[in-house]
Amino acid sequence: MxxxxxxxxxxxxxxxxxxxxxxxxxxxxxxxxxxxxxxxxxxxxxxxxxxxxxxxxxxxxxxxxxxxxxxxxxxxxxxxxxxxxxxxxxxxxxxxxxxLAELCAERELDRAGLVKDIHFTMRKERTDLIVYHPEIYSYKSRHRIEVKNVSLRERAVRGLAFDGDSLFGFFNQLREFTESNIRVLERRCARTGGYCYIPPNTLSQISQTTFRFRSNTRFGQDMATFVKTGAIP
Incomplete structure (x- = not known):
């Protein structure tokens, strides 16, 4: 090694x-x-x-x-x-x-029954993950996911604006989820039909009311639904 x-x-x-x-x-x-x-x-x-x-x-x-x-x-x-x-x-x-964060996200898709290069691709077209409905070769719609590690930072918010429809990460710094950042993420995810997937522990500590934030443990389930229906419930 x-x-x-x-x-x-x-x-x-x-x-x-x-x-x-x-x-x-x-x-x-x-x-x-x-x-x-x-x-x-x-x-x-x-x-x-x-x-x-x-x-x-x-x-x-x-x-x-x-x-x-x-x-x-x-x-x-x-x-x-x-x-x-x-x-x-x-x-x-x-x-x-x-x-490593991308591999963890990929594993969630694998566990949900999705197959790489059939239902999703990695690192294509300036984004980390793209999920296709119903599959890549005959897709009717697709969903782009920006994958980030533990720090939100401005580039994560900016990346969602240009290269992603949803944001998936392991953000563990609650102070980064300012009222302003939450408002921006909510607005952008609402526009794309996506969500901001974060650790359940961080999610439980956000005091503001949110509609586009979800636990990252349901990411695979949501993407499997998108592959079947073309939308995330």
């Missing part, structure tokens, strides 16, 4: 731990596995570098411990000194993290 495993490898490893994980538990476990690989990578690299210096074992241990402690630089927190100086590694894990 390469030093930094692919998103598919991390996804399979997490799923193997419990094939019956719900979508949010699975996503959380993929994150844990990814962080574990990242931590192991840094430990291995520090050992390799320090071993070249032929340091006494105790000095080696102390330096290693120091290098792997979390640090804050200009209000930005890094898991350790190595991550701060090695942005290449940090950046390598960013696309993996995003792809």
């Amino acid at each position: 390469p030093s930094i495993p692919s998103a598919e490898e991390i996804f399979r490893e997490a799923l193997k731990l419990n094939p019956d994980f719900d979508v949010n538990s699975l996503h959380y476990k993929t994150f844990e596995v990814m962080v574990r690989y990242r931590t192991e990578y840094y430990k291995r690299r520090v050992d390799e570098i320090l071993s070249e210096l032929n340091l006494p074992i105790e000095i080696h241990r102390k330096v290693k411990k120091r290098l792997l402690e979390p640090i804050v630089v200009r209000d930005k927190k890094y898991s350790n000194f190595m991550e701060e100086v090695s942005r290449r590694v940090s950046q390598a894990f960013q696309p993996i993290s995003g792809h």
